[in-house]
Amino acid sequence: MSSTRSLTRTRTRTTVTGGAGFIGSHLIEHLLAEGDDVIAFDDMSTGSRANLDDALLLSESDSTGSLTIVEGSILDKPALDAVIAGADRVFHLAAAVGVRLIVDEPLAGLRTNIHGTENVLDACLAHDVALLVTSTSEVYGKNTSDSLSEDADRILGSSSMSRWTYAAAKSIDEAFANGYVTEFGLRVAIVRLFNTVGPRQTGRYGMVVPQLVGQALRGEPLTVFGSGTQTRCFSSVRDIAPAIARIQEHPGTVGLAVNLGGGHEISILDLAHRIIELTGSTSEVQLVPYCEAYPAGFEDMERRVPNNSLAGSLIGFEPLTSIDEIILSVMDHLGARAPVPSL
């Protein structure tokens, strides 16, 4: 455990599970700037202490809160209880994330994403702590609506495909959270994040933007799965992290699930070409059939477009960062290292 300093002032005490991850580290920087004393709780499986270097620096200023990093798993109930017992609020981001990881290790993913979340809910209940749970647009599955609102139907593929276990587990998390609200009056809000991108996201587990940017910077072919006509709406973590905090702080969000996504739809093929242009790379796009990248029967979503109206009306959320700015931020992050690491 490492702590930047101890404080005598009363500040909001906030625990972030998955705090050393991509989104968690950005959320923590936002919370520190707001003056929270933060505990980052993480098992460092896909996250890292290095992700919190900027947050640690920030926490040394007198005008920000303090940061304590605790290494541990949400599957370890006593360790989890210890970091939630003294908190005023918890942001639950710890999860097994990424299509590749979920397909390769379905059991570990299910245990972390279902039992882990139940443990977090139980600890929050035991200590009467407000909680925000991060869910995902994956819960909408193959619903290709041009505006997915929070009450949209879920259209999932076969339950024998491990690819859908992430969506299934996150849906169970939401159902658990709603049960704790209904039966125990626990203060829980949920956000459903859509393809959040930015510095510190790794391409290692199937995240498309850092993967393609890394390939472009290394001069390798940009591997686009399927036909590349599938579309997504990417959002910047710089828009999403503060919005997650504001959703938790809004008194009207208890028992709600709120979409947070990007505003511009782009095909993966167009994304790859834009990345080549912005990086000035000589790489070419290489289409790779899904069957070569994933087990037989793997399915992807053709389209996923968020309706952000609820977040707009609750907290004035507007995803302002353009896709070019998002790509450039990932480039800066990866290009800062020489040579560009293999993802």
Ligand SMILES: NC(=O)c1ccc[n+]([C@@H]2O[C@H](COP(=O)([O-])OP(=O)(O)OC[C@H]3O[C@@H](n4cnc5c(N)ncnc54)[C@H](O)[C@@H]3O)[C@@H](O)[C@H]2O)c1
């Ligand atoms: N990035 C996205 O586009 C996206 C989209 C939808 C939802 N989400 C959700 O946002 C949250 C954060 O995702 P991210 O993109 O920052 O991924 P990430 O992998 O960077 O963050 C997850 C963090 O959880 C930690 N973790 C994993 N298992 C743990 C365990 N058992 N105990 C403690 N810590 C554990 C990892 O080490 C990592 O630091 C996740 O809940 C994810 O499902 C992300």
